[in-house]
Amino acid sequence: MRDTTSAGQHTSATPLLQTVALTKRYGTFLANDKIDLDIWPRQIHALLGENGAGKSTLVKTIYGLVQPSEGELRWEGRNMVLSGPSQARARGIGMVFQHFSLFDNLTVAENVALGLDGKESFKEISARLERVSHSYGLPLDPKREVWQLSVGERQRIEIVRALMQDPKFLILDEPTAVLTPQEADQLFVVLERLKSEGRAILYISHKLEEVKKLCDTATILRNGKKVATCNPKAETAASLARMMVGTEIKEVKPATTRQITVPRLAIIDLNLEPDDPHGVHLKGISLELRGGEILGIAGVAGNGQDELFAALSGERLAKDPGTVVIEGIAAGHLSISRRRKLGAAFVPEERLGHGTAPRMRLSENALLTGHVAGNMVLHGFVNTAATLNAVDRTTETFDVRKAKRDPEAASLSGGNLQKFIVGREILRNPAVLVVNQPTWGVDAGAAAVIRQALLDLAAGGAAVLVTSQDIDELIEISDRIAVMFHGRLSEPLPTAEASREKLGLLMGGSSLEATEQAHAAGT
Amino acid sequence: MELIEAIILSVLAASTPLLLAATGELVTERSGVLNLGVEGMMIVGAACGFGGAWLTGSIIVGALCGMVAGTLMSLLFAGMALGLAVNQVATGLSLTIFGIGLSGLIGAGFVGERITPAPHLYIPFITNIPLIGRILFGEDGFVYLSLALIAAVWWFLYRTRAGLIMRACGDNHVSAHALGYPVLRIRMYAVMFGGACAGLAGAYLPLAYTPFFIPGMTAGRGWIALALTVFASWRPGRLVIGAYLFGAVTILQLHAQGAGIGIPSQFMSSLPYLATVIVLVLLSRARTGGSTAPAALGTVFVPDR
Numbered sequence: 002m003r004d005t006t007s008a009g010q011h012t013s014a015t016p017l018l019q020t021v022a023l024t025k026r027y028g029t030f031l032a033n034d035k036i037d038l039d040i041w042p043r044q045i046h047a048l049l050g051e052n053g054a055g056k057s058t059l060v061k062t063i064y065g066l067v068q069p070s071e072g073e074l075r076w077e078g079r080n081m082v083l084s085g086p087s088q089a090r091a092r093g094i095g096m097v098f099q100h101f102s103l104f105d106n107l108t109v110a111e112n113v114a115l116g117l118d119g120k121e122s123f124k125e126i127s128a129r130l131e132r133v134s135h136s137y138g139l140p141l142d143p144k145r146e147v148w149q150l151s152v153g154e155r156q157r158i159e160i161v162r163a164l165m166q167d168p169k170f171l172i173l174d175e176p177t178a179v180l181t182p183q184e185a186d187q188l189f190v191v192l193e194r195l196k197s198e199g200r201a202i203l204y205i206s207h208k209l210e211e212v213k214k215l216c217d218t219a220t221i222l223r224n225g226k227k228v229a230t231c232n233p234k235a236e237t238a239a240s241l242a243r244m245m246v247g248t249e250i251k252e253v254k255p256a257t258t259r260q261i262t263v264p265r266l267a268i269i270d271l272n273l274e275p276d277d278p279h280g281v282h283l284k285g286i287s288l289e290l291r292g293g294e295i296l297g298i299a300g301v302a303g304n305g306q307d308e309l310f311a312a313l314s315g316e317r318l319a320k321d322p323g324t325v326v327i328e329g330i331a332a333g334h335l336s337i338s339r340r341r342k343l344g345a346a347f348v349p350e351e352r353l354g355h356g357t358a359p360r361m362r363l364s365e366n367a368l369l370t371g372h373v374a375g376n377m378v379l380h381g382f383v384n385t386a387a388t389l390n391a392v393d394r395t396t397e398t399f400d401v402r403k404a405k406r407d408p409e410a411a412s413l414s415g416g417n418l419q420k421f422i423v424g425r426e427i428l429r430n431p432a433v434l435v436v437n438q439p440t441w442g443v444d445a446g447a448a449a450v451i452r453q454a455l456l457d458l459a460a461g462g463a464a465v466l467v468t469s470q471d472i473d474e475l476i477e478i479s480d481r482i483a484v485m486f487h488g489r490l491s492e493p494l495p496t497a498e499a500s501r502e503k504l505g506l507l508m509g510g511s512s513l514e515a516t517e518q519a520h521a522a523g524t
Numbered sequence: 525m526e527l528i529e530a531i532i533l534s535v536l537a538a539s540t541p542l543l544l545a546a547t548g549e550l551v552t553e554r555s556g557v558l559n560l561g562v563e564g565m566m567i568v569g570a571a572c573g574f575g576g577a578w579l580t581g582s583i584i585v586g587a588l589c590g591m592v593a594g595t596l597m598s599l600l601f602a603g604m605a606l607g608l609a610v611n612q613v614a615t616g617l618s619l620t621i622f623g624i625g626l627s628g629l630i631g632a633g634f635v636g637e638r639i640t641p642a643p644h645l646y647i648p649f650i651t652n653i654p655l656i657g658r659i660l661f662g663e664d665g666f667v668y669l670s671l672a673l674i675a676a677v678w679w680f681l682y683r684t685r686a687g688l689i690m691r692a693c694g695d696n697h698v699s700a701h702a703l704g705y706p707v708l709r710i711r712m713y714a715v716m717f718g719g720a721c722a723g724l725a726g727a728y729l730p731l732a733y734t735p736f737f738i739p740g741m742t743a744g745r746g747w748i749a750l751a752l753t754v755f756a757s758w759r760p761g762r763l764v765i766g767a768y769l770f771g772a773v774t775i776l777q778l779h780a781q782g783a784g785i786g787i788p789s790q791f792m793s794s795l796p797y798l799a800t801v802i803v804l805v806l807l808s809r810a811r812t813g814g815s816t817a818p819a820a821l822g823t824v825f826v827p828d829r
Contacts, residue, residue, distance in 0.1 A: 066702065086704030102699035104692050106819060114685070115692050116703055 015078035017042050017170055017201050018063065018094075023072035025058050032058040034225040035072065040170060045192060045202045047212040047233055050222035051245055051444035052415055056205050057099075059222070060172050063203075064096045065089040087118050095163030099174035099205075102159070103147050109158055110143035116162040126165075134161045137191055152179045152302055160191070171195060172203045177211060179470065181301055182505035189215055207445075208473075209238040223247055246445055253452045253477060255460075261480075262292035265464035266345070266433045267326040271319060271333075273312050281305035281488045283312065288483070288490065290464040292432070295455065296493060297479030298468040299504050305488040306468045307350070310437045313466070314347040315340045328432055341373045344432035348423055350441060350468075352415060356422045359411035363403075364388035366410050367395070367425055375429075391428070399424035399450060416447030423451050427458050434458060437468045452478050472504055486510050531775055532659050536667055537733055539771030541566075541725040541742075543670045545749035546756070546763050547677055548721025554681065554758055555714035556694035556707075558822035560616025561601055563746025564623020565719050566726035569594040571631035573727025574737040578634055583642045586731050587666075587724060594723015595716050597623060602715045606708050609824045620746070628739045635737060642666065642732040664732045666724075671764075673721070678760040690714060694818030697825040707825055722746065755804035757816040766804050773799045 016039040025033040033055045040046055050056050061067040063074065065083030074081045076092055083089050086096075103112050110127045117126065127143045134141045139157045147155060156176060163171055173192075177185040192202060192215065206212055212219060212233050219233040221244045229244050267290070273283040283305050290296050300306055311317040312325065312333075319325060319333035326332060327343045335343075347370075349355040357366045368388045371377050377387045392407055399420040403413055410418060419440070426434060439455065440448035456478055459465045468485075469475050475482050481493035484507035491507050545562055552559050572593035577586025601619050604610045642664040645651065651662045681687040690710055693700045697707045725745070730737045748770065756762035773796040781792050 065704070086702070090704075098702060102696075102702040104695040104699055106695050107688075107692060111688055111692075114688060115700075115705075 016040055016075075017077060019075040019078075020059070020063070021073050021075060023059070023062060023074070024070050025055075025062060025067060026070040031225045033062070033069075036222070036225075036227050038220055038227070040201045040203060042169070042199050042201050043196055044218060045196055045204055045216045047216035047219035048203055048205045048222065049209075049212065049219055049241060049245055051446070052442060053224075053444070054222040054245070055225040056222055057174065058225075060096070060174060060203065060205065063089070064094060064172060090116075090118055090166055090168075093167070093169035094172070095166050095168030095170070096172045097156070097159045097163055097174065097176055099176075099178070103155055105148040106146060108144055108146050109141050109150075112147060112158055113143075113162045113165060117165060129165060130161065133165050137161070137164060137194070138187070139191065153181070153184045156180070156188075160188075164195075168200065170201045170203070172205075174205045175207065176204075177206060177208060179302055181508040182472070182501055183509055185211070209233075209241045212241070213238065221245055242445055248446075253449055253456065255456050255478070259293045259460050260462070261294055262462060264289050264326075265292050265328055266290040266313075266435075266466065268313070269324050269326065271309075271312060271324040273308060273317065273319060275308060276317065281308050283308050284488045286490045288466075288493070290433070290466055292462045292464050293459055294481070295459045295465040295467060295479045297475030297482040297496075298466065298485055298490070299472055299475055299482055299508060300468075300470070300485035301508050302470055304485045306437065306485055308488070309485070309490075310347070310349060310435065310468065313345075313435045314349070338373045341370065341429075346370070346426035346429055346431035346434050348426055348434070348436040348439065350437040352418050352422060353411060357410035357418065360409055362407045362409055363392045363395075363413075363421060364407050366421075367391040370425060371429060391425070394428055395421055395424040398428065399454065416443040419443050420447055420450055423454060427454055430461075431458075431463055433464045433466070435466045439467060439469065440471065440474060441469075448474075472501055475504075476501075484508055529655055529658060531779060533663075535768065535772045535775045536659070536663060538774055539768045540667050540670050541728045541733070541745055542749050542752060542770060543674060543764065543767040544666070544725035544728065545722045545746060546752045546767060547670070547674050547760075548718035548725070549749055549753045550756070550758060550760065550763055551677060551681075551690075551721075552714050552718035553753055553821055554694045554818055555690050555711045556697055556818050556820035556823070556825075557605065557711050557715055558612045558616065559598065559601055559605075559619070559715060559718055560613060560750065561597065561619025561623065561746075562718075562722050562749050563742060563744065564620035564626075565594045565597040565722035566623075566742045566746045566749075567627040567740070568597050568623045568630070569723030569726030570729050570741055571627040571634075571726075571737060573723070574634055574637075574639070574730035575630060577639050577731055578637055581639075583639075583731050586639075587727050590723040590727025590731075591720040592723070594719040594721070594726065596719070597723070598715045598719020599712075601719070602712045605824075606711055606715070609826050612822050612824070624740065631737050631739060635739070638736050639731070641735040666728045666732055674760050674764055681760070691818070694820055697820045697823070701825070701827050707827065711825075722749075725749070752800070752804075754817075755801060757804070757807070758818060762804060762807055765807075766800055769803055770796045770800045 018040040020036055020038040022035040022037060023033055024035055036059060048056050058067060062069050065086045065088055074083065110130060113130050114123060114126045130141065130143050139161055141157055141161060176188060180188065195202060204216055216233050219231055220227060221229045223245060233241060268286050268288040271283055271286040275282055281304060286309065298306065312319060315335060315337040322331040322334040324333040327340055327345050330343055332340050332343060353359040358369065368377050368383060371391060375387065377384055389407060395401060401417050401421045401424065403417060413421065423436065423439060439451050443451065452474065455465055455467065467475065467479060476496055476499065479496050481495055482499045482504065483493040484491045484504060486508065487510065545566055549559065549562055569590035573586045573590030576589030577583055597619060601615055604615045605612045644662050644664050647661050651657045681691060689705055693705065693707050693710050701707050726742055729741055752763060752766045752770065756766045777792040777795045781789050
């Protein structure tokens with residue numbers, strides 16, 4: 002890779018975009034506190050920070066979605082006031098959103114047209130869409146409706162839409178969070194090309210290795226303030242993480258001796274048709290999980306992970322009771338509560354609305370999964386003291402930070418709520434824990450606490466099934482890893498044999514044999 | 525021959541208010557807003573429309589009064605449901621209850637009065653062609669207007685940029701906002717269009733259907749328009765089919781009852797609903813995936829700034 006521009010030398014005299022003491026206040030809360038940022042052409046600039054550090058607010062301000070409370074934006078050296086995103090787009094600022102700003106029931110071409118402000122006819126837009134997507138190697142069918150497309154294809158729409166404005170400056174908000182490693186590599190090729198065309202890129206990501214590989218400069222935010230600007234290539238992932246969090250992150254330590262014991266959870270040739278048109282058909286899934294073991298399920302979102310979770314938790318019942326076996330008892334036909342009584346516990350992906358009832362207090366949410374066992378319900382009445390006690394124990398053990406003793410679930414930050422949910426299930430001392438995306442959108446500190454808790458639970462003899470899109474997380478905590486693709490589950494690989502490349506190929510739909518061959522040919 | 529012609533003419537007359545009101549609601553719902561106040565906006569439109577025509581002697585002024593009244597009612601809804609982000613179902617229901625009461629008050633002075641109903645088109649010779657002449661070229665202006673309107677709505681939704689933006693607001697208001705579209709303002713326009721259509725549909729009743737005003741004369745047509753919108757899966761073409769089918773079965777079962785067919789009248793009265801539901805359900809089965817309803821329908825949106 003050519004890398005002649007260091008952080009100090011620039012071809013132009015003024016930065017393309019500057020934020021000068023940019024401040025955004027929501028009530029008394031400072032989302033952004035006097036942030037100075039310089040963006041130069043021909044540069045990929047990383048923006049790092051934990052959740053809630055103010056990254057999203059900052060880029061929304063630059064894109065004109067949020068008005069700054071104080072400070073100013075400068076574009077090519079001159080003051081810039083944006084009343085809306087169309088003004089930002091008119092100047093040459095493009096944005097690829099984290100949660101895509103797409104419309105499921107509209108076609109690709111219609112989605113692109115909505116992101117353009119010009120006076121082009123629909124026909125011209127479709128034609129240009131095909132040209133642009135072709136020239137960047139991002140193929141798209143303009144006539145397909147978005148709900149039919151994969152996550153990777155959806156992101157392509159976002160990127161092509163932004164490129165069609167011929168932006169001088171492109172903002173990407175966690176673009177690789179939902180991609181396979183191979184898809185991410187393709188994206189990096191496109192980004193390098195955009196850089197070589199003289200464009201500037203602001204790149205938000207949680208994946209520090211990726212930032213080190215791709216970015217020329219990194220700005221780190223913490224609690225709404227800028228803490229540093231550095232060259233990420235000269236830093237280590239650990240030093241970047243330290244700047245983001247402000248303290249050392251506790252290293253996750255696996256227990257030295259973990260005893261693999263009896264089978265606790267078995268899935269035997271599970272086939273399940275989806276109950277909604279967007280769902281995935283589960284085909285012939287088999288799996289055995291023993292006590293003391295952590296099994297990871299990797300895969301790009303939407304390949305049947307949610308359906309598998311629903312089949313395991315009992316949200317969907319299998320036709321044949323023998324397909325799901327918990328602690329040696331056929332449970333495929335049992336309700337969620339009956340499965341909990343057998344010693345299983347479940348942590349779904351969505352924290353609000355699935356894992357908890359957002360507008361109910363934590364104690365009430367503790368009751369929702371804890372009522373089957375223990376003393377939370379006495380003679381049909383809720384034992385408030387016991388539910389509050391459960392909240393206190395979870396708070397203490399898992400360091401859940403909250404404003405008062407028993408707040409509404411929705412008032413907690415993502416990381417703290419996730420710690421509460423995982424803690425709530427772990428303190429019930431389950432024999433089997435099924436957890437979906439345990440650290441999705443959770444900051445590094447909380448993620449470490451949760452991963453450690455899963456390891457400790459397995460060390461205590463429980464069987465843990467972890468579904469995650471974060472391959473590094475799975476490699477860190479699992480004993481074996483299987484990959485889900487189009488409703489099928491691959492044979493689990495021992496983690497020692499599961500390289501990122503191998504998993505990535507499996508996530509893209511290659512068979513295990515083909516992957517082995519590719520691997521053998523490579524070495 | 526005479527009977528068939530009479531039946532078709534009465535079918536068109538019975539279907540027109542349904543089509544008008546449902547057209548408005550279709551646009552409202554396509555923008556993502558569920559306004560259950562159609563019945564209330566219609567009945568106020570009927571009272572004000574009749575009042576305007578009775579006071580001035582002009583059908584056109586009456587129709588305009590109905591539209592303005594419907595629009596004002598819908599603005600009341602927009603203020604609550606969009607401006608204050610109140611629950612749309614509750615707001616719509618209270619709008620209907622409010623409208624029924626208000627129309628009684630407005631119309632109290634006109635009850636028992638009569639006006640000359642809206643004139644029908646007459647083109648010499650052409651209108652006199654047997655059978656099709658009067659059906660195609662002898663209707664009142666509202667019938668033609670309602671068909672032109674639904675055609676215009678189709679063109680707007682699928683052929684214009686503004687229509688695309690409106691559909692986008694109905695599909696995902698968060699995305700539409702993120703791209704910089706003024707979701708609430710667009711929705712307010714859609715709600716106002718819905719109100720004007722409902723007001724006009726209401727005014728049609730005393731101006732063309734029966735030339736006098738009685739309280740409660742909309743008799744649930746607003747609810748039928750709402751149901752038609754849903755069963756037509758928010759598509760203009762199907763809406764026309766649904767509205768005319770409903771009108772046709774309504775009239776036919778009346779004639780069948782008059783002819784003394786030995787089927788309980790209660791069953792006959794339910795036929796229009798059954799027929800419409802069955803046909804439109806069969807039509808909407810054709811789609812294999814995706815959501816037919818605007819995905820953001822009925823959800824409250826508060827932009828963060």
